[in-house]
Amino acid sequence: MLIVYHSQSGSAAKLAAAGFEGALEHDPKVRFLRAADAGTAEVLASTGLLLVCAENSGRLAGGMKDFLDRIFYPLIEQQCSLPYALLVSAGNDGRGAVAEAQRIFKGIPFTEALEPLIIRGVPDDGVLQNAREYGAGLATGLEMGIF
Template identity: 50%
Template sequence: MSPAKTLLIVYHSQSGNTERLARCVAEGASEAEGVSVRCLRAFDAGVDDLARCDGLLLGTPENFGTMSGALKDFFDRTFYPLEGQLTGLPYAVFVSAGNDGTNAVREIGRIANGYGWREVAPACIARGEVTETHLGECRDLGRAMAEGLAMGVF
């Protein structure tokens, strides 16, 4: 039997909206067998957490048209210590957006490209008020990522 895969969820939330999305992502991911799910706030996640994961989901509010400073701080603290070590790591993004969220997704993608990560699902963007539809989409994103890891698709 192969060892369990680890899915890391790293997010920042100030108003609580992105945290609601993160909880749903984690809830969906927890449904997959053979996957350990770790859900950490961006300021609490670090090099060791990222180095030990098999897949990554990143959540952020849209702040001033881009990702939160906390998520950028996570990247700043982990990039150079892990440079060249995470090539091909599957990742996806979820965003709570007051505007359209696309710039936050784009900027995360640019940084992910520097790490050499591989985007495996379109971003889940909750525009405006977080709705049950958004929460369901986040559950689906978490479930799909975890099942993909468990089956060895990613």
């Protein structure tokens, strides 16, 4: 499993770290990378993808959009189809960022493993626990062959 995140304010990074903690409980090989450091090779080497990003002006944050732009055509050429989950740190309502990511993943094509999780505002302990459970849920589903 691969967790890719982009964060400017730190909120998405906290959510990604919590998702990573949860995933590690079920997959000791899970990888955790910033979007700027991840690419096609890392995605191809994974069994599933957890994308954690911020919403900026109702859209995907630029750093995450850059990552998706870089991997889009190479993954199509490689006929890569993976299960994915999306965790969005939203200052607005998050739906625009989710819709944009879903359109991109549909084109690769990737399969949505879990319903997107949108976190609004600054993550508190309860929200971070939700992110841990989200990461654990994806890792467990991949481990069990559900996704």
